[in-house]
Amino acid sequence: MMAGVSRILIRRLSSSQSLPPSVRCCSRNFHFNINGKRDDAKVSNDISQYPVVDHHFDAVVVGAGGAGLRAAFGLSEAGFNTACVTKLFPTRSHTVAAQGGINAALGNMEADDWRWHFYDTVKGSDWLGDQDAIHYMTEQAPASVVELENFGMPFSRTEDGKIYQRAFGGQSLKFGKGGQAHRCCCVADRTGHSLLHTLYGRSLRFDTSYFVEYFALDLLMEDGECKGVIAFCMEDGSIHRFRSKNTVIATGGYGRTYFSCTSAHTSTGDGNAMVTRAGLPCQDLEFVQFHPTGIYGAGCLITEGCRGEGGILINSEGERFMERYAPNAKDLASRDVVSRSMTIEIREGRGCGPEKDHVYLQLHHLPPQQLAVRLPGISETAMIFAGVEVTKEPIPVLPTVHYNMGGVPTNYKGQVITHVGGEDKVVPGLYACGEAACASVHGANRLGANSLLDLVVFGRACALTIAETGTPGEKLSPLKPNAGEESVANLDKIRFAEGTIRTSEIRLNMQKTMQNHAAVFRTGDLLKEGCDKMDAIYQSMEDIKTFDRGIVWNTDLVESLELQNLMLNAVQTIHSAEARKESRGAHAREDYQDRMDELDYAKPLAGQEKKSFDQHWRKHTLSTVDIKTGKVTLGYRPVIDRSLDQEECSAIPPAIRSY
C-alpha cells in the first residue's frame, strides 16, 4: 500500500511544476528575458522557461551563519541596503552546533594579554597562519566579545558579574611559559545559537532583507570584478540575480566531502565552489582537521571528556593500543596523535567490525552512575546512532572530519585575493569570512574556540572594509543582460539529468575515496591513487541521474547541485594534499614526516642557508580547477610573517612546535 501511495505521489509531484504546460517539454535551449529592478521587481516568463527577477542592493551576503549574519548586521547598521541569501533559516545554520565558546583575552580569570593569544594561535597554525590576520583577530577579540555582549548575548558570568572564561586546548599564558589560560567565553552550552539569534534579531531592526531558502548558484563576474550573485528560490523555482558592488561569501565548510564528518548535511562548500567556477583560486584545502572520536558512520562527535573520565580506545584484539603510541598521555594524547594512532591500527589490520574499518571506544568498564551523571549525552547518542548500549558494549569510533582550515583566500580585511606576478591582488567587489574564508588565521591547524571568534571578527571586518571603500546608494555598473545564463543552464541540465549513476552513488564514491585516500593517514602512493580515483569520479558527474523533475522544493536537485560543489572541493583537497610533501599541522604524511621550512628550525640557525621558495613548504597552496576537464592546477603564495604593527606586537619567528 505504501508503494502504491508513493507512486501516485511521484506522478503528482512531477506534474505540479510551476511552468506553463506548453513550455515544459521544450528543448534545453533558452535565454533570459529580464524585466524588473529593485524589490518590486517584475517577473518575466514569456520566453524564458525560468522566471528571472533582478534585485539591486548595496551589499549581498551569501550565507547566514555566524560570519554571514555579523557581516549583514554590520553592513545594515552602516546604512547599506543589504541582502542576505541563505539556503537555510538563519538560526539553523551550522553555527548552531557550536557549544564551546569564543576565545578572547579579557583577563577575567587571571591576568591575560592578547599577545599571548596571538602567540598560541600562530604556534597552533604551525606557522602557516598569516600573522597580520592573526594579529588583527586576537587584538580585536576582547572588543568583539564586549560588542556581542552589548548586542544582547547573555554570556555566562562569574560571581563578580564579569564574563566567565574557561580553559580550552592550546591556550596558554606568557607565550607558552605561564601555564593554562582561561579565555573561552560562552553562553551556557549554546554559544552558537545565541550568536545566531542575537545577530539575526538585531539585523532585522536595520532592515536587512533575508532571502531564506534561496540556493546561491554562482557569482556574477565581469572583467574580473564581482557584480553579484545568482540564486534560485526553492519555494517557487524562480531565478534571482542579486546585483551589487559588494558580495560577501560566508557559506561555511565542506565536511560532507568525506564519509565521516561531524558537520551537518548542509556543509557542502558552496562558496568555495562558486569561487572555483569563477576561475579564482582556493587556498590550503589540504588542511582538514580531524577529531579522534566521531561515531563510526554517523560522525556525531563524542567529546574528549569521555576519555577524560576514563574511557579507552581498543582495537580488534581488545588491546588499549594508545599505551604503545603515547606511553604517558595514553588516550589523552593530543588530537592529531590519537587520530594517527587509530588510523595506523586500522591499516595494520587490527580494526573492528565486519570491514575492520574502525576502533572501539570502551566505556562499559566505568560505573553506570558515573556515565549517567558525567557523560549524559553520550549514552543517548550511542543508542540513537550506533544502536549501542554503552553500559554493555563499546562505541565504534573513527577520526572524523571536523573543520576546514582552507577556503577562499582573503587578506586581513576580508577582501578576496588572487596571486598574480608574485603579488597579492584584491578581487574587486568580493569578500569572504568565516570557515569559507582563509585569512589565514588557522594556518595548518585550528585551535578550539578560535572558530567562533574568526566568524565574528572577520564578518565585522568585511562590513568595515565595505563601509570604508564605498557608500550606500552607489550606482551599479552595467551588467551583461544574459549574465548568469550558464548557471541556469547547469541547473536545468541537472534537473533533467538522465544518466546511469544516481546522485547518491556518485556522492558515496567520492566520500569513500576521500575517506580512504585523504583522511588522517596520508602517503604518496595512497594519495596518488586517490587523485586518479577522484578524477574518474569527477568525470562520472557527466553521467549523473536525478529522478525529481519538479522545480518547486526539489530536494533531489538541491542535493545534486551540492554534490557538484562538493566535487570541486574534493578534487582540490586531494590534489593539494598529494603535492604537499611534508607534514604540517593537520596534514600528516607517513612518507614525509617532518616540516619543511625555509630554514631547519630544529637546529641552530646561524650558518644555515635559506631554501628558495620552491624548495620548501612553508607556503600557502592556491588551487584552481578547469571545470570541464576536472584538472586541478596548483600554485603557491608566501605566508605573511609580519604582524600589523611590529612595535605593538612582534611577529613570532617559526620554531619547532611541541607542547
Next chain:
Amino acid sequence: SINVLIVVNRVYQVVLRPTLACPVSTRGYKGEASDDSRGDLIEIPLPPWTEKDGETMDMKRRRLLFQSRKRGMLENCILLSLFAKKYLNTMSETQLRQYDRLINEPSNDWDIYYWATEAQPVPNVYAGEIMDLLKEFTKNKDQEQRLDAPNLEYLDKGSQ
C-alpha cells in the same frame, strides 16, 4: 538559610525525577552547563513563525522533506531525515501541520534533539501525536544502526 532552602529544593527535585535521568537544572549536552539567563531570547524576539497559506499537501510534504534533511547539526539531520522517510508521506493534514511547527518554529535545533531524546520536557505547544511518534522513533527500540541520513531514492518508486 536561603541557601539551605535552595539546596533542599534542588535535592527534592532530584529525588522526584526517575533514577537514570539527571538533575533538573539545564543539562548541557557537551561540556559543563552553566546558568543561562536566556536574555537574548527574551529581549530580542524574532518574528513569530506562521503557517504557510495556500500550500497543497504535496507541496507541504516536499518542503518538509527538505527542511527535515537540512538541519543545524548532524544529529538532527540524521534523526529527522530518517523520521521523514518513515512517516512524512503518510502523515495526515493535521500531522503535517504539527510536524511543520515542530521543526520550523523552535529557533535552537538542539531543543528539538533534547525533546526527542527526552533530555528535556516538551513545551505544551509541541506536545501531541507527532512529538510522541518522534520520541518513540528516537528510542531506537529495534537498535538499528543509524549511520547516516538516507538517500532520496526511496522516493523514486518509478524506477523500482
